[in-house]
Amino acid sequence: MSESYDAVVIGAGPNGLSCGAYLARAGAKVAVIERCVETGGGLVTQELSGFRLNHHALYMMLAELMPPYQELDLSSRGVSFVRPEVQAAFLFEGGKSLTLHLDAAESRRSVEALCQADGERFAVMYEEFGAMCQRFLIPATYFPPIPPIEQTQLLETSGELGSRIAAFSEMSPREVIDEYGFEDPRVKAAFLYLGMMFGIDADEGGLGFLLPIYVYRLMNNAIVRGGSHQLSSALRRSLEEDGAEVITGTAVDEILMEDGRATGVRLGDGKEIRCRAVVSTLNPVQTFTKLVPEGTFPEEVEDGAREWEWEEWSLFMVNSGIVGEAPHYEGYDESVDEALMVVMGYECPEDVIAHSEAAKAGSVDHMAGHATVPSLFDPLQAPNHVPFGTPHVLRWETWAPYDRDWLSERDAFAERCMEFWAGYAPNLRERNTRVSVCWSPKDIETQLATMARGSIKHGAYTSLQMGYNRPLPDCSEYTTPVDGLFVAGASTHPGGMVIMGPGYNASRAVASALGIELPWPQLDSVRLACERGYLSLDALAEDAALPEEDE
Template sequence: MMETFDVIIVGAGPNGLLCGAYLAKAGLKVLLLEKRHEIGGGLITEEVTVPNFLHDTHAIYMAMIDYAPAIKDLQLADNIKWISPEPVMSMHFSDGRVLSIYPDYERTSKSLAQFSAKDAKAYLEIGPRFAELMDKFLAPATYKPPIPTFETVIKMESHEIGREITEYSGRTPKDIVFSLFESEQARALFLYAACMWGLDPEIEGVSYLVPLLINRASQYRLTIGGAHRLAHWMYKAIYKAGGRAWTSQRIKRIIMEDGKATGVELIDGEILKSKIVVSSVDPYQTFFKYVGEQHLEPDFVTRLNDYEWESSSHFVYHMALNEAPQFKHSEKYPDLYKTFIHVVGFDTAQELLDHWKNVKEGELHQTGFNCCFPSIHDPVVAPKGKHTGLMSQHAPYGIKGGDADSWYREREIHGERCVNVLEKFVPNIRNIMLRHYITTPLDIENKLWDMGKGSIKQGAYLPLQMGYLRPNEYCSQYATPVPGLYMCGASVYPGGLVTLGAGYNAAGRIVEDLGITPWWPKPQIVANAEELGLL
């Protein structure tokens, strides 16, 4: 007898799991289908170097744990511990100085004072102001579906916070950072913080994210025991509510009957029927591969074809270390060893801009990146006395003079370039390295099919595919033009980076359409923003 479900979710990444947990707890019979052998999507913790060394091989820096409603709603903090090491981010310069960002404004200001008294004073205003923008609009807007652009403009113009964010949106990240800080060192660090997730430093229209990302540079969290623990406990919520996840499942198509999505067919021919289907994968796979263009209106097909992957991805070099790294300037900066995210290899903002330009052109150079050593903060991920580390660098999907397959030839060569840079700041790195494991942009695409061209956010952050237009005006409200089919992944609002926003918002839309009263409360930050007239 054919098994039927209320909801089938395609993809058991962070947003698929989150959406599934809320829907299962709402009393719906939920099934998640995952291509990989393990749930979690980018929440991957693996032994890829030496046994007993645990590496987060995709997501590691958790940006919105302190705001995401799911942490409380699903009681995730009862079983998962997150820490925010201090300093959160430190940029090492070739002259031996280090600039650090702390959760505490005064400590960050003191670090800035090494380079500019003006910048130190300015940050005492910038830090609290960006935190206020987060609390009153940027964070709450993450956990409520977007509204049409014209309505957004009206609401934003009604409040001084909205007007300020709108003003930022009309500028480039580079212009904002350069106007806030005068020293080369401050400009380099804060421009990196603003653009480390792929925001184009020269593009206007999405810079409302600059205050958010600069604020998050003082708030990133590390998941104790590995990022996969978040996936594990979201699935526990699903399981306890009667839902299930099937791994190693390949989908042939989304079943269409009388113009409506009514289930999925697996590649082995098995038919699974459901009242609705929810896709957490990208628009191309969802509509062209699984639904089929013959079921879509021409205008919608045009907008789907407009969707763009990201212009850069990440090259990541994971390390198993025989002992602790020794930072070159730790005597002068005692806090350096405790830093969560290190940025090395850039002395000026122009060097950063040159690097990003080279990436767009497909060029590989010996240059900077961010790195971290998780085991310093979380001893669970390595044997006693041993350590883990990683270097993460912006990199092109296709290499100039070749293509994406050129990474098979270039991976070790480029990895050596990165080690050369790190060695200038961590002199013992070669002597303590036991083994390494490399992830290239091509590997990201091959491992996580919904991240085409290594797009870690399932698509670029561009003015015409953000907010109400992510991925387009037809799907940004989570329902799609295909009756019975919804979207809940990083390609819909608010985007990627494990904000736990898209899956949350999609679940809200689905229960509303099904006439089910949500079991979860409205987040207080959302209620506050609505009261201000911003949402």
């Protein structure tokens, strides 16, 4: 049996769902195919005995700025965000702490309590990071990548801020932190951790521009009310309301090719679906070497996929539903108890780097990480009635290597993590754990085939795998050398995390190729960035038009 669509999207993670939802809203006939029984990819919320455990993505950074939130009206489909005032707390020896707040003046006061002179340095840095993000880095998230030479020229000729961003783009994250001259190693450690938290190497040249993004995002951070999966459900609802079909529990095994063109997909159950555009949100190894016969792509694309670099370290998570008190950080400022993220185990930048190096080298000896109690901010995440006490959901997150015998080590490591946390919050030792699930890098890969070696961003961030090079220069504008085949996942610009840039940008490229007019103009922020000279429509390649009918 064969059905026909304008577009078939492979993978129903945040990017596949958002890409499909835009296309469906614009009038295309769309099918989204998902291997797992539920949509969402990294947007997983599992409900166990009433405790909602967000096994993967929890932090929604600058959540309201994701275009689908406004343009697809996700709030009327059940999405709202909770944004705690105390965004992050860093715990140091001797009861000292640093708290970062939505209110920058509060954050400055906390920095000053550690080191008076660093307060002014923080204010300068935060203002500059804010300007960089609002004027260029956020708009560039929702705009196709511009070839590096053209992008650098645009930035350098646009004025002082642009030149500074261009300079940061040559540096490493550690060098960018050093620019601000912080005296207190604890302050430096805190901002370096935020920059590296999602697996970014401190010393990777050409990635300095990521530090402002992650520091700014993680100081404007939220969780989804009711659990991260609510975001997936709302996107699915939007798709289905616009007539799209969402097929779950079946993998795409093959991309069908005719006369060098992608013309559809074959599912695991043998069913074939024909379409004018196939949009893959899978990683480059899957898309370019597994789903098509060898020789489909030019040699440089196949070689590029084979040489694709995975992330060098991944995450280990423990998510538990407990009955007992929320953690109380004994001996610390009381605002620490109210923080969305509490970071433990780093006194100086060298500690942060030593932890990432240990994880890269395959070791789990270095203990540090951060914790969140989602139920503190959102009562929906824990059952509303449990006998014998107050229910809470706990989440512990730390860096971890992929190459370990996780099957035998996982539970013992989870216990070590929870004991480390309880070293700071001793009341946790009194908890009654009702449900607990831990995820090693190997479990991540097993659940989401896109995240090979636990690569939460579908591939390392290196200067050769970012911007116009992501995933490969031949496929960086969401088109590929194969007519009718598009890419849209975290392995495309701007990369991983729940920001929906790849899905949003790809939907525009696919719509244009299908000859469908999108009812949305460019975002105001993008238009302004073009007017200010940071971005330019002229620097983009021509769109690839697809034939009207599938012959």
